[in-house]
Amino acid sequence: MKTVNAIPPLPPSVVQLNNLFTDPFYEFKDVVRAVELDPSLSGKLLHLANCASRGTRSTGSLSDAVFRLGVLESIAAAEEPLHHVQTPCIYNMFKSGIPSSRRIVVQGLGAGGAFGNFRNHLYYRDTPLGYVLRSPVLGLLLRLTANCTGRGTHLLTKAQALRNTFPLEDHRNPIWQWHQHGDLEWVCNHFQVRPMDVIARQVMTMRKVEAQSLCHIWAAYSLLGDEDITLTLWSKLAHAQSRHLSSPLYGDGVLEYAFSIPWAIKLHRPENRIRKAIARKADVPEVIVKRRKTGFGIKRRDWATDRSVFGPLVPLAEKVVCPDLINGLRTSRPADAMLFWNMINYALWKRLCIDGESLGVLQDELAAAEIAHRE
Numbered sequence: 001m002k003t004v005n006a007i008p009p010l011p012p013s014v015v016q017l018n019n020l021f022t023d024p025f026y027e028f029k030d031v032v033r034a035v036e037l038d039p040s041l042s043g044k045l046l047h048l049a050n051c052a053s054r055g056t057r058s059t060g061s062l063s064d065a066v067f068r069l070g071v072l073e074s075i076a077a078a079e080e081p082l083h084h085v086q087t088p089c090i091y092n093m094f095k096s097g098i099p100s101s102r103r104i105v106v107q108g109l110g111a112g113g114a115f116g117n118f119r120n121h122l123y124y125r126d127t128p129l130g131y132v133l134r135s136p137v138l139g140l141l142l143r144l145t146a147n148c149t150g151r152g153t154h155l156l157t158k159a160q161a162l163r164n165t166f167p168l169e170d171h172r173n174p175i176w177q178w179h180q181h182g183d184l185e186w187v188c189n190h191f192q193v194r195p196m197d198v199i200a201r202q203v204m205t206m207r208k209v210e211a212q213s214l215c216h217i218w219a220a221y222s223l224l225g226d227e228d229i230t231l232t233l234w235s236k237l238a239h240a241q242s243r244h245l246s247s248p249l250y251g252d253g254v255l256e257y258a259f260s261i262p263w264a265i266k267l268h269r270p271e272n273r274i275r276k277a278i279a280r281k282a283d284v285p286e287v288i289v290k291r292r293k294t295g296f297g298i299k300r301r302d303w304a305t306d307r308s309v310f311g312p313l314v315p316l317a318e319k320v321v322c323p324d325l326i327n328g329l330r331t332s333r334p335a336d337a338m339l340f341w342n343m344i345n346y347a348l349w350k351r352l353c354i355d356g357e358s359l360g361v362l363q364d365e366l367a368a369a370e371i372a373h374r375e
Contacts, residue, residue, distance in 0.1 A: 068370075070089065071313060072366065078236045079236075080353070081342070083226075084230060094240075094241040104246060105246065107234075109247060110247050112222060116261075116266025168207075168210060168217075169199075182335060183335040206221055216259070300337045313344050313369070314344070316351070319347070320346070329343070
């Protein structure tokens, strides 16, 4: 009989994964990092992630491959184009970043505008800095500085917004640039429409709250536009993974309370203080209340470049959108990058949801594109 003196130690990746899955607050990116500790496991997952037909070659980055696959699966599950770049990350979190036993996900997203969380020129409107920025003399100096050095454009935009007097139906009103994804001039030229045609539906909706204060109008626009789109998408993606997404900050009573708070209080720094106070009243763990919002590692100027993380998705989109049209937007200009992202979304959505192509077919195409992208 052979005697076993010791049990071989578990691989570091397995130990780290085990520790992560016992932590109620672990993040999906930590799982990816743990898997990447083990080249063998990482390679096998890449093999499975990139090719529905189980090909023999893999891409170079696990996180990039998982993200791109998440784009395809998110559009297929939501049956609509994606709104934000982080949406595939949210889908992957619902799919494999949360233990399967946890069916209810409570999120802190929501009601940013209603709680005064604008992060734009409205913060400065009634402050000493706001009054200074509205000065015509300072405006001239900012323009000269921006033209000569290229610096100060962000402050110049704030100053111009603060001096704005355009009516709601005018496309130059700053509210229409707030959640603008792309380039208005490009859209008008390509589709042969006027700027007022682009915002016509939004103007009609916002007429219902036009009599309210300026801040109320902006908050309502955010609530009925960007926030509604995001919440609808993420709820569908959660449902696709048999989870329920709870959004307590969007409850009727909470929203009524938020809109009843005077704007002078809501716009007072520090940002998010009212929502954090509510979270503490609800016994949300302090580690979550204080946790900083993190970025997604992909700046807009990098979205459309030749080595962009979205690169392997381009061949899939070119079956719907003219290649010259897509390639003409592959620059580092943020507005072009947003248009590029929108085109990728539209093309994949059309193939999956309008033309009825199967997800497996697009996964196979993505696998081939991954190989070409790497080479």
